[in-house]
Ligand code: FES
């Protein structure tokens with residue numbers, strides 16, 4: 001099958017590859033780049049486990065073709081932590097926001113996008129924003145608390 005050249009910046013690193021036009025971004029990230037933190041949890045575009053940021057916006061990477069990311073910037077869960085865990089990841093640990101952890105990378109990336117837009121979200125705003133991300137284990141309360149915890153931590157760090 002015909003292959004198309006793409007150039008994508010992922011977690012700050014520039015990549016050039018040739019991909020089939022039908023290749024989904026999630027498969028490009030996982031199989032070509034080996035970034036398996038982005039999960040595939042469904043085949044109906046409902047679960048959000050595959051959430052990444054594409055030019056700063058949260059997208060389900062199973063609904064985007066890799067060629068659509070040509071020339072754009074992608075942030076995956078691997079790109080969040082620099083020296084240790086990101087405050088959102090710490091929040092999930094502190095507030096028991098995960099059990100099996102399968103949904104967690106997508107939740108963390110959705111939370112990251114939310115906190116970029118709304119650094120101090122209400123519980124309602126958090127629940128509304130996470131409607132596209134399914135968790136089968138936690139009942140969501142720990143996830144909401146984790147994101148509030150992270151918002152406070154990030155505000156405190158910004159004030160330092
Ligand atoms: S794998 Fe993308 S929404 Fe479920």
Ligand code: FES
Pocket residue numbers: 097098099100101102103104134135136137138
């Ligand atoms: S922690 Fe298991 S699906 Fe969310």
